[in-house]
Amino acid sequence: AQSVSQHNHHVILSEAASLELGCNYSYGGTVNLFWYVQYPGQHLQLLLKYFSGDPLVKGIKGFEAEFIKSKFSFNLRKPSVQWSDTAEYFCAVNVLEYGNKLVFGAGTILRVKS
Amino acid sequence: DAMVIQNPRYQVTQFGKPVTLSCSQTLNHNVMYWYQQKSSQAPKLLFHYYDKDFNNEADTPDNFQSRRPNTSFCFLDIRSPGLGDAAMYLCATSRDVVGNEQFFGPGTRLTVL
Numbered sequence: 001a002q003s004v005s006q007h008n009h010h011v012i013l014s015e016a017a018s019l020e021l022g023c024n025y026s027y028g029g030t031v032n033l034f035w036y037v038q039y040p041g042q043h044l045q046l047l048l049k050y051f052s053g054d055p056l057v058k059g060i061k062g063f064e065a066e067f068i069k070s071k072f073s074f075n076l077r078k079p080s081v082q083w084s085d086t087a088e089y090f091c092a093v094n095v096l097e098y099g100n101k102l103v104f105g106a107g108t109i110l111r112v113k114s
Numbered sequence: 115d116a117m118v119i120q121n122p123r124y125q126v127t128q129f130g131k132p133v134t135l136s137c138s139q140t141l142n143h144n145v146m147y148w149y150q151q152k153s154s155q156a157p158k159l160l161f162h163y164y165d166k167d168f169n170n171e172a173d174t175p176d177n178f179q180s181r182r183p184n185t186s187f188c189f190l191d192i193r194s195p196g197l198g199d200a201a202m203y204l205c206a207t208s209r210d211v212v213g214n215e216q217f218f219g220p221g222t223r224l225t226v227l
Contacts, residue, residue, distance in 0.1 A: 044157075106156045
């Protein structure tokens, strides 16, 4: 079965620190990759996605992620976090041969200290 | 704004008492999904509808059913909730079944007493 691993469940950073959240998946076929964010009290929102092409994708609010096929990874990065980035971040994988089913990682709770 | 709406946001039910959660969408998407998210865990797909076609995940308990009377609405019915069914239930939509972004509602948090 497909699985998605997020390396850290809780991350605490100070404002202006750089962020990297790890995500690895276990399926070798064609995949679409997503990062979703859930701000406190709000619904899941798409941060960025990778379908094909340039493996470095840029999303909203200064986030980017790099797809490294050989490592089955899709790590999320931001050079300088803000207090407003405090949220839970979910990596998700969609295996094309299984339709549009999303398999989520367990999530990483990011707290940014001001 | 086009969106995915879930009602109610919080639902309390008693052990064994049937409960229905509601989802509606103004996006006119073909596909609607129901996910279960337990505390500190990843959302897990229960089932989805592609138009009127129902697709159940293999490990979704029989206790969970769904109805989609029209394009806009989808319901999650839990016939006999157990304590283990307490969770956040997320509704999502996508335009199609392959290679599309999913749009999520705010979720309904279900408590079972």
